[in-house]
Every structure is written in C-alpha cells, then in structure tokens.
Amino acid sequence: MAAMAITKAITVGKIRPAAEPLHVLGNHGAYEVFPETEEEIAAVLQAAHAHSLSVIPMGGGTKRGWGGTLEKADILLCLSSCRGIVEYSPGDMTVTVKAGTTIREIAEQLAVHGQMLPLDPFWPDAATIGGVVAANDSGPKRLRYGSARDHVIGLRVVYPDGRVIRTGGKVVKNVAGYDMSKLFIGSMGTLGVMSEITLKLRPVPPCQSLLLLAFPNADFPAIRSFVLAVLDSTMEPVSLELLSPALHQAMNGRDGYALAIALEDGEKAVRYQEEWLIAHAPPGTEIRSWRQEEAAHWWSRFYRMFPSGVSPADRQAAEMALKIGSRNLDVLELVKTCHDLGERHGLAVEGHGGLGHGISRVYVKGDPARFAAYLQEVRTAAEERGGYAVVQHASLAVRRQLDVWGRPPAGFSLMQGVKRAIDPRQVCSPNRFVGGI
Amino acid sequence: MAAIDPLVRELSQIVGPDAVLYRREDLIAYECDGYTVRKQPPRAVVFPSCTAEVSAVVKHLHERHIPFIPRGAGTGLSGGAIPLGGEVIISLVRMKRLLHVDYENRLAVVEPGFVNLKLTNAVAAKGYYYAPDPSSQYACTIGGNVAENAGGAHCLKYGVTTNHVLGLEVVLADGEIVEIGGVPDTPGYDLLGLLTGSEGTLGIVTKITVRILKNPEGKKTVLAYFDSVEEASRAVSDIVAAGIVPAALEMMDKTAIEGVEAGNYPVGHPKGLEALLLIEVDGISAGIDDQIARIVEVCQNRNVSEVKVAASEEERARWWANRKTAFPAMGAISPDYLVQDGVIPRSRLPEVLEKISRISARSGLRIANVFHAGDGNLHPLILFDARIPGETERAVQVGSEVLKACADAGGSITGEHGVGIEKKEEMRYIFTDEEIAAQIGIRDVFNPQNLLNPDKLFPKPGRCAEMRTAPGEAR
Numbered sequence A: 001m002a003a004m005a006i007t008k009a010i011t012v013g014k015i016r017p018a019a020e021p022l023h024v025l026g027n028h029g030a031y032e033v034f035p036e037t038e039e040e041i042a043a044v045l046q047a048a049h050a051h052s053l054s055v056i057p058m059g060g061g062t063k064r065g066w067g068g069t070l071e072k073a074d075i076l077l078c079l080s081s082c083r084g085i086v087e088y089s090p091g092d093m094t095v096t097v098k099a100g101t102t103i104r105e106i107a108e109q110l111a112v113h114g115q116m117l118p119l120d121p122f123w124p125d126a127a128t129i130g131g132v133v134a135a136n137d138s139g140p141k142r143l144r145y146g147s148a149r150d151h152v153i154g155l156r157v158v159y160p161d162g163r164v165i166r167t168g169g170k171v172v173k174n175v176a177g178y179d180m181s182k183l184f185i186g187s188m189g190t191l192g193v194m195s196e197i198t199l200k201l202r203p204v205p206p207c208q209s210l211l212l213l214a215f216p217n218a219d220f221p222a223i224r225s226f227v228l229a230v231l232d233s234t235m236e237p238v239s240l241e242l243l244s245p246a247l248h249q250a251m252n253g254r255d256g257y258a259l260a261i262a263l264e265d266g267e268k269a270v271r272y273q274e275e276w277l278i279a280h281a282p283p284g285t286e287i288r289s290w291r292q293e294e295a296a297h298w299w300s301r302f303y304r305m306f307p308s309g310v311s312p313a314d315r316q317a318a319e320m321a322l323k324i325g326s327r328n329l330d331v332l333e334l335v336k337t338c339h340d341l342g343e344r345h346g347l348a349v350e351g352h353g354g355l356g357h358g359i360s361r362v363y364v365k366g367d368p369a370r371f372a373a374y375l376q377e378v379r380t381a382a383e384e385r386g387g388y389a390v391v392q393h394a395s396l397a398v399r400r401q402l403d404v405w406g407r408p409p410a411g412f413s414l415m416q417g418v419k420r421a422i423d424p425r426q427v428c429s430p431n432r433f434v435g436g437i
Numbered sequence B: 001m002a003a004i005d006p007l008v009r010e011l012s013q014i015v016g017p018d019a020v021l022y023r024r025e026d027l028i029a030y031e032c033d034g035y036t037v038r039k040q041p042p043r044a045v046v047f048p049s050c051t052a053e054v055s056a057v058v059k060h061l062h063e064r065h066i067p068f069i070p071r072g073a074g075t076g077l078s079g080g081a082i083p084l085g086g087e088v089i090i091s092l093v094r095m096k097r098l099l100h101v102d103y104e105n106r107l108a109v110v111e112p113g114f115v116n117l118k119l120t121n122a123v124a125a126k127g128y129y130y131a132p133d134p135s136s137q138y139a140c141t142i143g144g145n146v147a148e149n150a151g152g153a154h155c156l157k158y159g160v161t162t163n164h165v166l167g168l169e170v171v172l173a174d175g176e177i178v179e180i181g182g183v184p185d186t187p188g189y190d191l192l193g194l195l196t197g198s199e200g201t202l203g204i205v206t207k208i209t210v211r212i213l214k215n216p217e218g219k220k221t222v223l224a225y226f227d228s229v230e231e232a233s234r235a236v237s238d239i240v241a242a243g244i245v246p247a248a249l250e251m252m253d254k255t256a257i258e259g260v261e262a263g264n265y266p267v268g269h270p271k272g273l274e275a276l277l278l279i280e281v282d283g284i285s286a287g288i289d290d291q292i293a294r295i296v297e298v299c300q301n302r303n304v305s306e307v308k309v310a311a312s313e314e315e316r317a318r319w320w321a322n323r324k325t326a327f328p329a330m331g332a333i334s335p336d337y338l339v340q341d342g343v344i345p346r347s348r349l350p351e352v353l354e355k356i357s358r359i360s361a362r363s364g365l366r367i368a369n370v371f372h373a374g375d376g377n378l379h380p381l382i383l384f385d386a387r388i389p390g391e392t393e394r395a396v397q398v399g400s401e402v403l404k405a406c407a408d409a410g411g412s413i414t415g416e417h418g419v420g421i422e423k424k425e426e427m428r429y430i431f432t433d434e435e436i437a438a439q440i441g442i443r444d445v446f447n448p449q450n451l452l453n454p455d456k457l458f459p460k461p462g463r464c465a466e467m468r469t470a471p472g473e474a475r
C-alpha cells in the first residue's frame, strides 16, 4: 500500500526497501526514497499526505540519534541527492543551497571567493545544511558569529501536503510578513522538508589563531574571573569554550580544564588580542597556541570528536550526547557538574561549553543502564539555573528509556497549534520532537 | 453630550480612571502613528502599568469580542498602530522601567515602553550598549522595536532586533501570559523568532530580555563625496567585496543632502554633490587603520571627489546627527514626505536607483534617497504636498511602484518598517496567495479571532483564500 503510493509519486529507481531492516538509532524507514529535485520531494509528500504515511527526512544522518521513538516511519526521505549551490552572489554575500549539500562542500565553494558560512556545526563532512538548520546545530564559534537563526534569511519548504512555501527572501534584511523561517530552524523535521536554504555570509578572516589555556589545578574562581575579564574587555574572541579534563586529554593529551579561545580578524588585531589574553591569564596557566591551518586543523578534529549517527555502529549503543542550554556563565558550573557526575556514575564524560553563548555539550560513554540517572541529575542541575538539558544522541533503545526532551516548554500549546496548522496529519517526523510533537 | 461608552467604565475599573482616554479630543493623538496618510480614532486608549493589568484588559476585551491594538511610542512608519474601526488601543508607555541589568551574562531586562536609547544610556557608564539603533531611537520603545524587528544604521555588522532578543514575556490574544526563551535554543519551535517582527498581531510583549554588547575598542568614520550616484553605489559593493564588514555603510543622494543641509543638523557638505557615503568601521583598534586605508582606496578607485576621516568624536557625532535626522529634515524642503523601505541585493543598487529616478521623473514627485546601502535597505522619501488635491494618493502610488521595482530586483518590500496597513497589498509582490495563506494560518494559531491588531499585514482575503496549486508552482 505504502509502496504503491510512493511508486506513483517518484520513479522506481529512486525507491528501495530499506537495505537494513532496522537501525540501532531508529528513525529509519520501511522504504528509502532518494528524490533529486524539489518536485520529487513534493510528489512524495503529497502522496504521503494523501495516504497518511509517515516520513522522516534525513540529510547526512549525523543526527539520526536525536529525538524520536519510532523504529521506522513508512518513508525515510534521503536528501543527500538534493545537493549543490543554486545561486551564489559574492557581491551580496548571500548563497542559496539545496538542503542535502554538506557543510564542507558549501565551505569549499565559498572559499573560492574568500567568503564563509559563519556556522561551525559538528561533522561538517557528513552533515548537510538542511540537517544542521533543522536541528539548529552550532559549534563554539557561535559566540561571535551567532547560530542558524542569525544567518538563514529564506527557505523553500515543502509543506507536509506537498505545497511549496517560501519564507523570508534572498536579501539580508527583510521584515515582510512573519519571520516564518524561524519556525523551521530547529524544528527537527516535524514541519515539512526544507528544499532550499538561503544564508547570509561573511568574509573569511585574513588571520586566525587558537589559544588553548589550560588550568592544571582547576582553580575555578580564577578561571571565572579571567573569563569575566575577557568578556568585560574589548577583546573579540570568536570562541571562549571550556573543555572538560577528559576532552582536553582526548584533544591535546593534557590534563585539567582548558579554555579554547579562537581569534579571527586582521593579522594585527589577532596578534594584539593574543598578547592581551596571555598577559591577563591567571598565574599557573599553561598556554599553547596554533595559527592559521594548524588552528583550523585543531577545530576540524574537534568537530569530529563526538558521537553522531555516522560514527561506527558498534559504538552507538554505549554512547549518549547531551545538549545543555543555560545563561552564559552558568556554563562554568554546569560543565564541571557534568564532569563530576560522570565520575560518580562511573561514566566516561567529555564535555565543553561556551562561556558567552550558553550552549554546552556532554558526551557520555559507558553502561547505558546508568544513562537515565545521569541525565536526570544533569537536567536537574540545568533546570535549577533556568536552563534545560536534552538528549542529542542516543540509540533507540536508550532513547525509549529516557525523557529525551524533558518537560514541555512554556508556550507548548502554541507549538502544538503550529504543528496542527502545518502538519495536521502528522506526516513529518511524528513524535520526534519535544512533548511528542 | 453623548453618553460615555460603558466599556470605558469597565476598563477604568481595571486600570484606574486616570489610565483611560476616551474623549474625542484626547483620542486625536492616537488617530495615526508615523504613517500619517490614513487616520481614524480608536474607541479608547488604556495605559496599563503592569503585565497583570495588560492581561486583565485583554481578557475583558477578548470576552466581549472587542478588537485591540498594542502601541508603543507611535513612531511606526507603516501604520501598524492605526485603528481601522472600533479598536481599543493598549498603550505600553507606562510600562517603561529598566528591570534588571546582568553585566556578567551581558543582558538587560526591560518593560516594553522603555525607550531604545535609554538602554544604551543606562549601560554606557560600564562601557556597554544596546546595538539596534533605529534613527528614532530617542523616542521609540523596545516593545515597538520587537514588534517591528527594527533595524538601524549599525545593524549591518551587528544584526537587527531579532538577533538581540533573548527572551520575551507575552500576553496572548486571550489574556494568557507566557514567558518564552530566556536561554538559547530552548527546546521547541522558535516562538521568540516568530513573535519578533509580528507587528503586534501575535501577542502583546510585556517584558523583554535583550543582549547588551561591549563598546568596540576603536571606531573610525569616513565621509566620502561622489559626483555620481553610480560610482557611489559601486563603491558600496567594492567595500563589501574587499572583505570588510563595516559597522555602518550609509548613503544619501543629492535631494537627501539638500534636505539634511536645510534641516537642524547641517554638516556643510559641499554644494552640487550627487551622493555621499557615511562609513563606519569598528572593532579592535589595531586593525582599523588598515581597513580605513582600504576603504579610502576603494573610494578613490571609484572617483571619489573628496574622502575624509572624522578627526574627533565631536565631528563623528555631527555626521551621525545629520544622517539620523534625515527623515524629519525633509520637512525643510517639502511640506510632506512618505518614507519607503524596500530592500534589494546590494549589487543591484545602481540599476534600482536609476529606476527610482525614472519613477520620480514620470510622477513629477521628487524622491530623496537616504538609506542603509550596506545591506541594500533603501529609504526613498517621496516628497509631496498634501494640500494639493490628489497628490497624497499619487505619493502612495509612487511608493508602491518603488516597492515593485525592489521586488522585481529580487528584493523585499520592507527591511525594517514593517507592512502595517501601508504595504498589505504589496505583500503580493513577493508572496503567492498560498504563501500568504500559510502565514495567516500561523496567525490563526495565536490570534484565532483576529481581535489582536486586526487586518494588518496581510492583503484582503478572497484573492488569498486557501487554494490548491501544483507543488513547485511558487517559484
């Protein structure tokens, strides 16, 4: 029945029964469908809508373990063939790309013109722009550059019934009508399928460097006052990311907490800031630095460190990743709490968090039976500070035992209303998102 | 004397008798906002002093199916706060406290009636500021800024209001109070982003948490004079192409310069100029001189007639006062003016400015251009005289033609002033009926009875009723 409906919508060669019947991360599909154009995406959704089939859109699959309790939907809509740059105007510093284009591919094309996408999500080789925007992923450099909601200026969205709706536009400033793009950023594929994304760009900074400040004796008051001094200064760091001891060890083979401070600007400005930071670092700080390609290399290792839907299958069952949101400076306490709780629960925990942007991430390895208790304590610590903790990656079996999203947020009934207005038949990623949306 | 509207008594019981206006003469000031082409008095104006009062007033009106409009300082330029018939205005100007500043976490919490510039003034002593800087910042409220997603000259580098709002408390159309955001990426749909720029049609903002920024270490400002609009426009693109992100990149054409020089803050620009650019670079001091040198070079390559760097903070402030008072300054050279707000890809500036000058010639109305060139946000000021019969209508028509030219160049009909009542029909220049219906679908979630700022933003229904079209047709 499902197969019949889909074969009418798209050529047979682009449909196949799932190669593997099950996936350890779930969010699978009975059929895998590979559209190459927006028209094909629309035809598939139209058919799904007409026959009340469920559809899970997927880009590179790096976030397959993020949310959702479905083993499989009727259709896994694989967007990796919808790729490429649709329109790039270097003079306007805007680009329109198809959703299945990887972050790396975009970066390479923009670099030719000395420009960049000011987003540093994880797994750039595999992650697609559609997936990054749908999951609202971001990295440490959002401190200076912002996150997807600051860069996306327009979308083409295939609504769950197959209609194509444009949001925003292609110009960098635009307040015509509602800022509908915002609804789809971070919607986890529950409101339709983005087919094209238009983004604002920035020039590639001529000079970049990375200072790694290590604090072997974990003197938190000293770290805190240093960070406050940086934030209260006129320095313009691009990241101010706290690394937990285990992560510092994994990245650099050294012990203790560390701060990864990226500087990206003209050469003189970078050198000046390096000097300032070194001069103001607390006594006893061990400082290492990398410049240009070496700094870029450090970051590219960093973006690949953590569990994702494309890490080796044998690891998937014993890993979990959490995303924590808080006020900027609470990151300090929360990263420390996550580390300490790891020791108490006998779990290996690597964590990092942005002082100055408020997003932390924690990667947990060990006995999955202990994950729920660990999550609960981390969540409590975050919520006590007005923040939240969500499970960003875990196997389906683990997710089914955990409360992935925590309690429904304020305004939840409005969110349900938005879902009902756009996807009344629950075609797109049913039950993947907070509160069962 | 007409009997007093019983509603006035009921509202007085909620907010107190000194917080309700209802007399004809008192309502005149609320007939319009900064868009003066259309006027209509509200049924009454209420001035709640706290969120609970806003909620109580809204509940009362909602239960009785009486429409209502939130209003800040009334500086909006698209008629968003103008009554269309029978609405009660809920003015937020008495809710004007700065509630909290948290320097460590770089945020401030304000009530909606708090005036934009006051926030920067309040945190200036510690070296901080609030980035969105609409030219009306001395008067407009942050609540109004959130509703319009206001921009300003320095938004080129630092982003517009939506990039600086961290959390909101909102009273919904039925009086329910919700707090959204607060920490980044809160799970769920981004209601914060959706509400910002919704022009008071999705909720009444009663509390706002915004980001504050540290003042940049250094700042330099350049003034460049050109004998040709085309060369000035090309210089804009060249600066951006050179990899420089200026904090601000503003342009004025001949007519605009004539206006500002006749206004209250003349700079003494030379006579006979065709265009000028006002360019500001900020950031780490160590890099700024190099950027300024690059900018000067770019301007020289575009045959600049004179280019100078502000020698002092005082000079810089004079240049900015001249620019920021450009709209009111037009009063010195024309009895009336209408501000437009189209956006175009900045690479198409020369062509669109040329089109605008043709529209001006054909209509016989002068158009002054003073605008945010760096992000392609045009502000054509259409000069007219309302006393001449038919001229107001002609100005409105010219405005619409200008927006069509922007839309045709791949742009938008509004970059920061909003749709309001002014540009409702022009929404069709950039959105299909189906896309407009999709937006109305969202409004209906928040504002199902269309009581909250009714009939704004969207063109008349009928033509934009839900229609099935083949997928892909929207392109």
Ligand SMILES: Cc1cc2nc3c(=O)[nH]c(=O)nc-3n(C[C@H](O)[C@H](O)[C@H](O)COP(=O)(O)OP(=O)(O)OC[C@H]3O[C@@H](n4cnc5c(N)ncnc54)[C@H](O)[C@@H]3O)c2cc1C
Residues within 6 Å of the ligand: B033, B034, B069, B070, B071, B072, B073, B074, B075, B076, B077, B079, B080, B081, B092, B112, B133, B134, B135, B136, B139, B140, B141, B142, B143, B144, B145, B146, B147, B148, B149, B150, B151, B152, B153, B199, B200, B201, B203, B204, B205, B206, B327, B328, B416, B417, B453
């Ligand atoms: C001389 C001049 C220069 C200007 N320059 C700029 C500029 O550079 N950039 C720019 O972006 N704008 C500019 N504007 C336009 C205007 O100042 C902005 O749109 C401003 O944000 C409006 O704020 P306000 O408090 O006056 O709002 P109002 O005009 O009172 O209201 C505007 C809209 O917001 C709604 N609203 C108001 N308060 C609330 C609330 N608390 N909750 C929900 N909805 C609310 C109203 O219903 C209305 O639809 C300028 C205007 C003038 C007159």
